[in-house]
Amino acid sequence: MSLDAATVRRIARLARIRVDDAEVETLQSELNAILGYVEQLAEVNVEGITPLSGGAQMALRHRPDQLSDGGIAEQILANAPDRVGNFFAVPKVVE
């Protein structure tokens, strides 16, 4: 599989990263090199193998349903690049 420029642009848009034409070209060749490298996995026979999604070999632990967090709006907002009162603020979205 080889990436064309349009795909690179589509992926960049999905990833919400602005790219200019020069970057598209560089990314295209770099990404193709990486994809070319991982192509070798095609030769591995994985029939009947259950995919391994994590390094941990155990079941999920639960926590009790208790109120133990929140009430820290000021800390939540302290790093915000923009805010209106106690809300985060972003450029207006027109739906």
Place this chain on the structure above:
Amino acid sequence: MSLLNLTLAQASKALHAGEVSATELTTAYIKAVEELNPRLNAFITPTPELALAQARDADARLKSGTATPLTGIPIAMKDLFCTAGVRTTAASKILSPFVPPYESTVSAKLKAAGAVTLGKANLDEFAMGSSNITSAYGPVENPWKRTGSDAKLVPGGSSGGSAAAVAARLALAATGTDTGGSIRQPAAFTGIAGIKPTYGRCSRYGIVAFASSLDQAGPMARTVEDNAMLLNVMAGFDEKDSTSANVAVPDFTQALTRGVAGKRIGIPREYRLDGTNPEILALWDQGIAWLREAGAEVIDISLPHTKYGLAVYYIVAPAEASSNLARYDGVRFGAREDGHDLIDMYERTRAAGFGPEVKRRIMIGTYVLSHGYYDAYYLKAQKVRALILRDFQQAFTQVDAILTPTAPSAAFGLGEKMDDPVTMYLNDVFTVPASLAGVPAMSVPAGLSSEGLPLGLQIIGRHFDEETVFAVSAAIEKAAGFNALPELRAK
């Protein structure tokens, strides 16, 4: 002898014996940072005032008899650990204004034990790299030099600042994180020891995530013993991390003197890759000989799928990263670039905030998860990952530990190997399989290359059997008697 030459264990003894105060020791290190950090760039954010305040508290604890073995020990904190009230950047521009209001579990444990934090150590941006050249705060210089050359070398990565700081005596020890080799490879490149514990051994809470199923915190220090003392404190169950293992933490220092007599050490034949540097192979053979002499039984083993480790890694890690880094959108924290609408704001913020390597990995990760490609890439990689784990599990029915080189070469020059990402990725070829399987692995300095650069050997153990890893590592350390020092170091 300079205070800076003490190991952590020696310094701890001296502090407890009252031969030196935490303030004196910390002051010596602060001076060292002031002197050499402008050159090495090992710290992004030094915190000398904070360190002195912590040292004063440590001295009070030492006097009152409530000190722990780490009380008053000056360390560097990889700038991937969130530290309350202290800027945490992950070496990225996008987090340059970020001051976490919370503390990571591992750094909190070290703080609670009385360790003194000298500052936040440099790293590859979001821990993505093997040379510490991707940091938005500039590359870190390896304190080692090739014999007769003044060329700047990389310290390895991503924990390159941590490694350089420890090697150059800018810190007694450091925290690192390892996703595919980010503790072990820089440790090898700078002549220090570092361990990536079993996945789940150290809490990931409060550590800026790169690839969640692989990220593991661990210590980096000058000796195996120092590592054991640090891991004693860093490890432990944390209910705030669902992947944290509720497994008892033994006193790892107890394992150091166990020796290797009767231990079965596996030598994976697939690690003898074509074209591997003969020096590396020779060092490996030397390590095998040392262990044999110390009474270990050396067994030839096969890890047939490990050669696919890198390919698996370069699908799984970017996939997870592409998702983990989606939160850096300029809305709640971090840097923002203005845009004419929300999407434009996102795209400009992320374009300006991330460096090229991070963008590359986000792009690859996004691609391999995207519609129509998931099965061919991500799912396939997960299946091969299962086979890699199975290889290790089968090997560990035959052997107690596995010995390999840590990296395929010694530290390389700044600017070398940088023409394409794949060449750079090959640095992790020996370290990645253990990360994928979640097993513990340590790098120990074992010798010098013909150019006078440190080389490391890697010891891999069973899940949650760091004790055997420490025992074997201590044996190698003892046999190697590595005592070379980098050219650039605080004195």
Place this chain on the structure above:
Amino acid sequence: MATYTLEGRTGTWEIVVGLEIHAQVISESKLFSGASATYGGAPNDHVSFVDAGFPGMLPVINAECVAQAVRTGLGLKAQINLESRFDRKNYFYADLPNGYQISQFQMPIVGTGTVEIELQDGTIKHIGITRLHLEQDAGKSMHDQHPAKSVIDLNRAGVALMEIVSEPDIRSPEEAGAYLRKIRQIVRYLGTCDGNMEEGSMRADVNVSVRKAGEPFRTRCEIKNVNSVRFVMHAIEAEAIRQIEVWEQGGEVVQETRLYDPSKGETRSMRSKEDAHDYRYFPEPDLLPLIIEQSWVDELKAKLPELPDEKRARFCAEYGIPFYDAGVLVADQTTADFYETVAKGRDGKLAANWITGDFFAALNRTGASIETSPVSAAALGQLLDLIADKTINGRIAKDVFEEMVETGAMPAEIVEKKGLRQVTDTGAIDEAVTKVLADNQDKVAEYKSGKDKLFGFFVGQVMKAMQGKGNPALVNEAVKKQLG
């Protein structure tokens, strides 16, 4: 069962509908954090660093939310999956802090089930449940608080939702409404969701397509976040009519997400095709597989409350009331409980008539609910007792009831205070009858000449003379006797 169809220019169309209902789980804290899951709160007050997606923050699952999902699954007669898994659904939006929603994509906690709905004409229909999965809610964006900016409140971000997905078994707006109401009734009975659609704790994504009889499915459109039963029904009709028009004009319906605009009564496209979503689902690496024990599921099952269908059947059997009435009485748990308190040990039919009649009418009139009603179940029960033991008769009972509604007093008290006790003294009754007959000699003569109907008149006059307190049976008897 009457088939719902729409007539187009080219013929008759039927509609195919499936619903994805998002039901907010009742819990103290959020699905993956300890912050409050309660509705409302000052902006960003119910928010932890986990909910706001801060660097290094990790999810830890709330056991109660898992239990609530299992209870709901059991209530839907669905398969409970002992192993399930969480996945990340990746997309960027200002109120989605992590850039992904933690959901269950490949392995949901609840598998296939079925729900019974009843239509207006009494037909019963089964709607298949495809799955139920747990996921996080997003925060809230508001666009009208500032001239140039949208503002974001993350209080809801991370609150647990159950997404209940139906099979495309629904064939009319009425069925959709009945299904939605039934799901709401079930989760309310279970106490797993309050079903409050106004506050958004329950909302539906509606998948609609149209086809001609006998055809396979055509392309569907998803109408997002419809927040009332009425709107769901309207949206389906509006969307079906739109699609029919598209097809009949020779066009193609494109699969897309649409919004229902209740003020215009129409649906409109939400996102351009260029922005088609690619959610890049993959297993959430911060969480491990969710494994639950069958024994735990059995425990939850044993403690499940009686569900509406079972309760309705039992009411019919136990209290001898008609199926329809039983349906009205089990509409919600409070009504059902009220009924049972009144009916227990009494005449179940009489209890049902009083509740569905005078009692509901009084609630309607006064705008009260069962919880705030001035007439308690105990009071209504006492009233029925007074009727049963003949302390009062049915006519007086109506007056006593009105007094109860007005004053909240107990019926026995009212009867005593107002002297409404039924007169069973035959002497007093005879006396009243004698007087009435004496006063109406002409009518007596008419009666005797064959105008039988006048019997009721005499009884009525006697009751009137006794201020309604005469025992109706005794009065009847006395009138009959004296008329000879």
